[in-house]
Amino acid sequence: MKILETIHSRRNIKNFKSDSIDKELLNKWLQAGTMAPNHKMTEPWEVLVIGEETRAKLNHKADFFDAPVVLAVLSKHGATEIETYENLITTACFVQNFNLAAWEEGVGTFWSSVGNAQKNREILGVSEEYDVVGVIGVGYPEEINAPKDRKPIQEKIKYLP
Structure with missing residues (x-):
């Protein structure tokens, strides 16, 4: 796939097959x-692979749609408020690349x-020096939803003098 095709076709999956995911591929x-943009090369991300016992305790109404793999992606706080913000942004880019x-x-x-809920942070064992950027179900799609309409980017662009 070409990158634009990948970006335009990607969907949040809400119905996964039970097929396992190869650890090397993951x-x-x-x-x-x-390879996400990474200001000052802080590499602030950490990944938790969530096992069945922990997964069962998390408060997610759909149990991550029966995805065979569930990950939590954390972002380490920086030395300053700005660095913490930059770390969150780069970790979100990490997730998008993934x-x-x-x-x-x-x-x-x-x-x-x-993962942001305090109860779930405790279940995951996340300390106060981290933010939970997301909990991600991963698996082969059983079905792929149609894309949702997006506003044309022209409506979101402002040209400054």
């Missing part, structure tokens, strides 16, 4: 995540903010 896509790399190979993701 690591390959996570490694692609590390999502696109997986999608290009036919594997879908569902990105949830459920």
Whole structure:
């Protein structure tokens, strides 16, 4: 797939097959995540692979749509408020790189903010020096939803003098 095709075709998956995900492929896509823009090379991300016991405790109404793999992606706080903000942004780019790399190979993701809830932070063992950028279900799609309409970018561009 070409990058624009990958970007335009990617969807949040809400119905996964039970097929397992090869660990080497998962690591390959996570490694692609590390190529995200990364101010001062802080590499603030950490990835938790969530096992069945922990997953069962998380408060997610759809249990991540039965995805065979569930990850939590964390962003380490920086030395300053600005660095913490930059770390969050680069970690979000890490997640997007991961999502696109997986999608290009036919594997879908569902990105949830459920990890931000204090109860879920405790279940995941996340300390106060980290933010939870997302909990992500990963697996082969059972079905792919149609794209949702987006506003034309022209409506969102402002030209400054």
